[in-house]
Amino acid sequence: MKTIRPFVLINMAMSADGKIAPAHRRFVSFGSRRDHANLLSLRATADAVMCGARTVDSAPVTLDAGGPEYERRRLRGGLARQNLRIVVSGSGSVDPEAAVFxxxxxxxxxxxxxxxPKSRLAKLERLADCVKVCGKNKVALGQALGWLQREWAVNRLLCEGGGELNFELLRLGLVDELHLTICPRIIGGRDAPTIADGDGFATLAKAANLELTRRLRLGDELFTTWRVKPKSG
Ligand SMILES: NC(=O)c1ccc[n+]([C@@H]2O[C@H](COP(=O)([O-])OP(=O)(O)OC[C@H]3O[C@@H](n4cnc5c(N)ncnc54)[C@H](OP(=O)(O)O)[C@@H]3O)[C@@H](O)[C@H]2O)c1
Structure with missing residues (x-):
């Protein structure tokens, strides 16, 4: 039986050599203002925005709607003024000082x-509006997405990385669309994160397959949209 879940989009900015940050993994903004506006426009179409714990730790990200213009767009589109914000942190290691809180x-x-651990859970429960324990060793993302739709009316979910979380969603066949801005830089570094890290797909037969549905060159950046083809079998 197919689990009912939100439509899931991933949005990432990537260097021409496929990196999303330098090897030190601290936040570096390498996309243009247009790329940032593109991110906020996508947020303005989503009920919720989701990130992995290391993304939330690595930068002062608040994951909010991004100001009055985007709030108005949300309201015109029939959404709440602000999107819900979701942090995935299987072991609860997310920094309690993170800006999102x-x-x-x-x-x-x-x-x-x-x-x-119980003490960490109690701390998280004081910080966040809701802590959902879902899964034994990892967060059972399929189950969690179903819960978000049922309990929080999340019909459209934007994931903003990082590579660990993206890969897990792709591995589980939970992504519908990928928005990728290719930026005119080479970052390099064998340990620099990419849009999909994790353990990787063992064989090409298991890889996620994409269809390019839109491309737009603005300056030296390429804004692309890809449909993620459903896994067969
Ligand atoms: N260029 C861009 O568009 C962009 C966007 C976002 C991020 N970034 C960069 O990407 C880097 C961060 O990415 P990252 O890949 O290192 O980390 P990440 O995906 O942001 O976070 C990884 C953490 O998320 C939790 N997690 C993810 N999937 C999980 C699952 N299925 N079950 C349980 N927990 C799960 C784990 O937290 P616990 O350890 O607590 O279990 C894991 O350690 C930073 O350098 C950031 O600046 C770039």
Whole structure:
């Protein structure tokens, strides 16, 4: 039986050599203002925005709607003024000082697994509006997405990385669309993160397959959209 879940989009900015950050993994903004506006426009179509714990730790990201213009767009589109914000942190290692917890524009939901020690769970419960324990060793993302749709009316979910979370979603066949901005830089570094890290697909037969549905060159950046083909079998 197919699990009912939100439509899932991933949006990432990538260097021409396929990296999403330097090897030190601290946040570096290498996309243009247009790329940032593109990100906020996509957010304005989503009920919720989701990130992995290391993305939330690596930068002062608040994951909010991005200002009055985008809030108005959301309202015109029949969405709440602000999107829900979701942090995936299986072991509960997310930094309690992260900016996302200090900004209180909309509920923050932490998806965790039963690996989280009790004391850490209690701390997270004080920080976030909701902590959902879902899965034993990892967050059972399919189950969590179904729960988000049922309990929080999330019909359209934008994932903004990083590579670990993206790969897990792709591995599980939970991604419908990929928005990728290819930026005119080479970052290099064998340990620099990419749009999909994790363990990788063992064979090409298991890889996620894409169809290019849109491409737009603005300056030296290429804005692309890819449909993720459903896994067969
Ligand atoms: N260029 C861009 O568009 C862009 C966008 C986003 C991020 N970034 C960069 O990407 C880097 C961060 O990416 P990353 O790949 O290192 O980390 P990430 O995907 O942001 O976060 C990884 C963490 O998320 C949790 N997680 C992910 N999937 C899980 C699952 N199925 N079950 C349980 N927990 C799960 C785990 O947290 P626990 O350890 O707590 O279990 C894991 O350690 C940073 O350098 C950031 O600046 C770039």
């Amino acid at each position: 200090r900004n209180q524009v909309s509920p923050v939901i932490v998806l965790a697994s039963s690996q989280v």
